[in-house]
Amino acid sequence: MSFQDILSLLRISLHAMVPLALTAVGEIVGETAGLFNIGLEGILLLSAFGGALAAEFGGPVVGLLVGMGVGGLVSLVFAVINTYWKGTQMVTGIGINLFAMGFVAFGLIQLGAPGFHDVPKAVELTKLRTPMGLMSPMILIALILPFVIYWFLKRTRAGLMLKAAGEMPEAADVAGININAIRILAAVSGGILAGLGGAYMSVAWLGVVTKQLSAGRGFIALACVVFSGLNPLLALLGAFIFGFFQALAEWVKTLPSKPIPGEFVSMLPYIITLLVVSGAIGRVRFPKALGEPYKRE
């Protein structure tokens, strides 16, 4: 393994980290306020699809923005069902995932080639030339954003309000905070971040939309959240670890000697996720009202 190999491995890891980090940080915002969205997988798929289509109309930036919009919109539906209508959050998330699987596959067929859509090179987000090779500028955003969110959650009044809505909605309600509104706001901003991650996959990274584009990343991001105990900085670390193992799997697959069958290499990120999560649990603590709809007495 030469120095060049290590460098390219690191580069791929950073690229693979971006959607995980953005999605995980978005989910942390939502979970802090008490909404547990397992529809991340679906949001990633839908926003990757929407972002790719929009990019072909208006360029990469429009693509990313539309991806964010799609993520926000899906989260809005999720949040309204689970605040005002007191839904079951798990089931809503499952519904979003099913819907996204069908919708994207359906949309891809309507675009021509079934199950597959290339994003033209011309509308992909330009990569920056760095000493490490071509890097997407989104990596920078994914590296900075967790710090911003960390500061927001720990040090601002609004962040505290989110926490109150997730920990003890009764007390927050008495203090004059509109629980449902603040939860919706948190979930929608989280969804916007996940949408950015989804659009990044199609517009700025892989340059393709398939019906299995998300490949469990939404759930791996969820695992990052669990591992981090709602700390955005730890979630970033987790996203990097998982990104690294995805990159490693891709790298092993390209080796000419084929030391391990490709199927087993593909399992690696999922096995690592399980190992990390089962090692991390026990010391983490989640908001008390996570997953519970708030009902006034």
Place this chain on the structure above:
Amino acid sequence: MSPNESSEQSRLLRGAHRTLTGLHPALESLLAALVGLLVGAILMYIYGFDPWKAYMGLVKGAFGGSYEIASSLARATPLILTALTFSICLRAGMFNIGAEGQMYMGGIASVVVACFALPTGLHQIAGLLFAAFAGAVWSLVPAFLKLTRGVHEVISTIMFNWIARWLALYLAIYVIVDPMRPEKTLSIPMSARFPVLVRGTDLSYTIFVAIAFALVIYFILWHTAIGYEVRAAGLNPTAARYGGIRNKRTMFLSFVLGGVAAGLAGATIVMGLPPTYAIYGGGGLPQLMNLGFDGMAVAMVGRNHPIGILAAAVFFGGLNAGGRVMQFYGSNPVPLEMVRVVMGAIVLVMSIPELIRLFPMIKKQGGRLIERLRRITRRTERGESA
């Protein structure tokens, strides 16, 4: 009015009243299904299809004749079992998303019986047992991780789905592969196949396996002590623990039963779906893919009740079978994927509790009717006591 007569009348009315209120769950499922179909129709309209024609094709393809009905029932068979996986665990208070992976392992395990020579009858049973065992083993690991390490079952089962997918692909492509046709696994021998129930269709006797298992689950959950403990633990784990119920045991049991159901679902595909009686590794397990996820939609619409699931599975089996017809229907070929959009929308709607209450009109009218019935009941009761 003689007292005897009035008490008879009051009992009848009370029965009607109970039926109306008891209908709520079924009504809500129906409403969700309608909303789902409506979402599908809107989407088809946007993409320039004729929704009416498409649904006509779908209904004809699903229930238009005996062949179509048999085909719908064949599609419903694995869905009954994967829906049970989700429901059993939900009744115990957990979200087991792992039916997909457990079903892969069950399917692969039932191919293994192709290696033995056993007499008919015994061979089928061996296949089912193998599949059930594989599914149970695959669901035991997430259960174990949850009990010992506190890993949330949603995350562990999803990760196990992906691991199962790659493992099944590996086994299907390299290990139990048909040497003559490398795109598929070994076909199981004649002696292990379930005979076809309706000649010329792909409906086989496996549907009785699914129905029997649903009835067994119904019996266990509602007519045995351990089933009562499972449901109590699901409704309120703290109260159940105070009541002396060992939550860990109920958790374990529900996971194992769920794994058995999912494993059997894989077996019904391999052992009871003509013409191949094998798994295609080539196209990425096309026969098995997504049956586990569709099962969750079936479970929700079936209200997580074995009997409700039987009805819901026929509905979704019809959607799948009809969808196949819909995609070749005349000038209006709507892709099969539409069906999954409809399913997703249905599950989304089903996540709203007391759905009926979202529609004040329905509530008002229904409430008025129930109120009137109640008043009559009360009046006759008063007559009774007088």
